[in-house]
Amino acid sequence: MFFNENWEIKVGLAKMLRGGVIMDVTNPEQAKIAEKAGAVAVMALEKVPADIRKEGGVARMADPEIILRIMDAVSIPVMAKVRIGHFVEAQILEEIGIDFIDESEVLTPADEEHHIDKHKFKVPFVCGARNLSEALRRINEGAALIRTKGEAGTGNVVEAVRHMRLIQREISQIASLREDELFRKAKELQVDYNLVRYIWENGKLPVPNFAAGGIATPADAALMMQLGAESVFVGSGIFKSSNPEKYASAIVEAVAYYDNPKVLARISMSLGEPMKGIDIGKLKEEELLQTRGV
Amino acid sequence: MKKIGILAIQGDFEEHKLVLKKLGVDYKFVKEKRDFEDIHGLIIPGGESTTFRKIIRNYSLEEEIIKWRNDKKPTFGTCAGIIIMSSQILNDEEGFGYGFLDIVIERNAYGRQRESFIAEVEYNFNHRAKVAFIRAPIIRKVNKGEAIARLNGRPVGIQDENFIGITFHPEITGDIKLHEYFLKLVNSSG
Numbered sequence: 001m002f003f004n005e006n007w008e009i010k011v012g013l014a015k016m017l018r019g020g021v022i023m024d025v026t027n028p029e030q031a032k033i034a035e036k037a038g039a040v041a042v043m044a045l046e047k048v049p050a051d052i053r054k055e056g057g058v059a060r061m062a063d064p065e066i067i068l069r070i071m072d073a074v075s076i077p078v079m080a081k082v083r084i085g086h087f088v089e090a091q092i093l094e095e096i097g098i099d100f101i102d103e104s105e106v107l108t109p110a111d112e113e114h115h116i117d118k119h120k121f122k123v124p125f126v127c128g129a130r131n132l133s134e135a136l137r138r139i140n141e142g143a144a145l146i147r148t149k150g151e152a153g154t155g156n157v158v159e160a161v162r163h164m165r166l167i168q169r170e171i172s173q174i175a176s177l178r179e180d181e182l183f184r185k186a187k188e189l190q191v192d193y194n195l196v197r198y199i200w201e202n203g204k205l206p207v208p209n210f211a212a213g214g215i216a217t218p219a220d221a222a223l224m225m226q227l228g229a230e231s232v233f234v235g236s237g238i239f240k241s242s243n244p245e246k247y248a249s250a251i252v253e254a255v256a257y258y259d260n261p262k263v264l265a266r267i268s269m270s271l272g273e274p275m276k277g278i279d280i281g282k283l284k285e286e287e288l289l290q291t292r293g294v
Numbered sequence: 295m296k297k298i299g300i301l302a303i304q305g306d307f308e309e310h311k312l313v314l315k316k317l318g319v320d321y322k323f324v325k326e327k328r329d330f331e332d333i334h335g336l337i338i339p340g341g342e343s344t345t346f347r348k349i350i351r352n353y354s355l356e357e358e359i360i361k362w363r364n365d366k367k368p369t370f371g372t373c374a375g376i377i378i379m380s381s382q383i384l385n386d387e388e389g390f391g392y393g394f395l396d397i398v399i400e401r402n403a404y405g406r407q408r409e410s411f412i413a414e415v416e417y418n419f420n421h422r423a424k425v426a427f428i429r430a431p432i433i434r435k436v437n438k439g440e441a442i443a444r445l446n447g448r449p450v451g452i453q454d455e456n457f458i459g460i461t462f463h464p465e466i467t468g469d470i471k472l473h474e475y476f477l478k479l480v481n482s483s484g
Contacts, residue, residue, distance in 0.1 A: 005412050008412065008426070008466070008467070009410050009411065009412055009426060009428065010407075012410070012426045012428045012463065012466045013407055013410065013428050013429065015306045015308075015309060015340075015466065016305055016306055016340050016341050016342070016373075016374075016428060016429075017341075017342075018304070018305065018306060018307075018308065018341075019302070019303065019304040019305060019307070019341070020304045020305075020341070020342065020345055035344060036348075037348070038344065038345045038348035038349065039345070040304060040341070040345050071406075075344065075385060075386065075387075075401060075402060076342055076344060076345075077342075077406075077407060077429065094408065097405070097406045097408060098406075098407075099406055099407035099429070100407065122408045123407060123408055124407065249348075252345065252348065252349075253349070253352065253353075256304060256349050257325070257353075
């Protein structure tokens with residue numbers, strides 16, 4: 001146990017979600033499709049990231065009414081997003097009984113200096129990270145689950161791959177340090193010494209590490225798993241594809257059998273069109289979501 | 295040496311692995327039909343029971359599991375594990391499990407995640423331990439079997455011969471006594 005009992009229960013739920021797929025949904029019908037396909041949880045949203053990206057403007061927490069309807073429709077855990085630093089949106093979601101909060105760069109940040117003090121909440125939080133330093137700061141603030149940021153709403157897995165590889169590489173670098181080098185490492189990463197020490201002793205983060213941001217196909221999901229992700233968030237990839245039921249099922253199976261090419265080949269066949277992707281190189285600097293909240 | 299299989303299609307199978315490692319037991323992950331061939335006991339971990347059942351069905355694990363039950367081979371389920379081991383499931387689309395245990399169980403019966411908690415349970419083998427109840431089910435009716443664990447006097451774990459199901463997670467708080475008990479059961483059965 002790293003912090004306290006409250007944190008341990010929150011990380012406990014994150015552990016139960018491992019080896020699974022968390023799907024973005026915008027209404028009860030989609031939530032039911034996701035549950036039936038075998039999703040371990042759904043993320044209740046007003047718009048999927050691809051539409052948030054297209055429409056612009058300030059993206060905020062979804063209407064609690066929409067979230068409640070989705071919570072009523074399924075028996076699996078329901079997550080929802082709040083703006084970075086917007087602890088009142090988080091209080092509202094905790095009040096309506098949400099199971100997990102995503103303090104997400106996909107929404108417009110409400111605070112450019114501070115994230116939410118997540119230790120104050122009974123409900124667990126997941127936060128995005130591009131590298132180990134971001135991941136450890138979020139854990140220190142109380143996050144019970146880390147996910148790669150990737151580049152949400154693009155259908156392009158390249159950034160999630162970059163972030164997962166980097167985090168794994170930084171973890172193995174710490175594991176190979178001498179004990180007396182950990183102090184300097186903590187200083188360099190701008191994080192708590194004890195967190196660095198935990199990684200040195202255990203060779204992993206004290207919370208599960210999932211993948212998110214641009215995962216669109218079963219092969220993308222399996223790629224992230226083989227790179228060390230413990231579960232996968234799929235945002236726009238399912239309900240922006242030509243056949244959501246099929247895509248949802250196939251991605252669930254791809255995550256369960258991520259290291260079995262025979263299964264992966266079979267489930268990748270005749271799925272229909274995946275979501276149309278975006279070349280991230282063509283996005284302007286201000287259109288990138290991953291640089292929010294570091 | 296006997297080998298324990300951990301159903302590893304989804305959920306906290308890594309935590310069960312850590313406990314078995316601590317106990318120095320031979321183990322393997324079970325994901326395919328042929329994985330059942332060389333194991334002597336089966337652990338069904340926590341996770342999402344709806345996900346478990348979908349994969350069990352689509353990957354022909356169902357007949358293996360039913361055969362495993364009919365052969366009365368040692369099986370130990372935690373949380374989602376006891377749910378799919380139950381004969382009847384409330385608050386569930388399908389309403390029935392694989393019938394290892396003749397009990398009625400209700401999913402997410404304490405409420406949502408904010409109602410999850412850590413508490414001390416009392417085992418019937420003279421041991422108390424702090425364990426985690428995470429979106430846990432409640433045992434509503436026991437048609438057959440004994441309470442192996444109780445919380446405030448109410449059964450939260452049932453044993454019926456070689457089958458043990460509990461609604462909580464000793465593997466999350468790190469208590470290894472029930473796994474030890476299960477291993478004895480595996481070692482004493484043919």
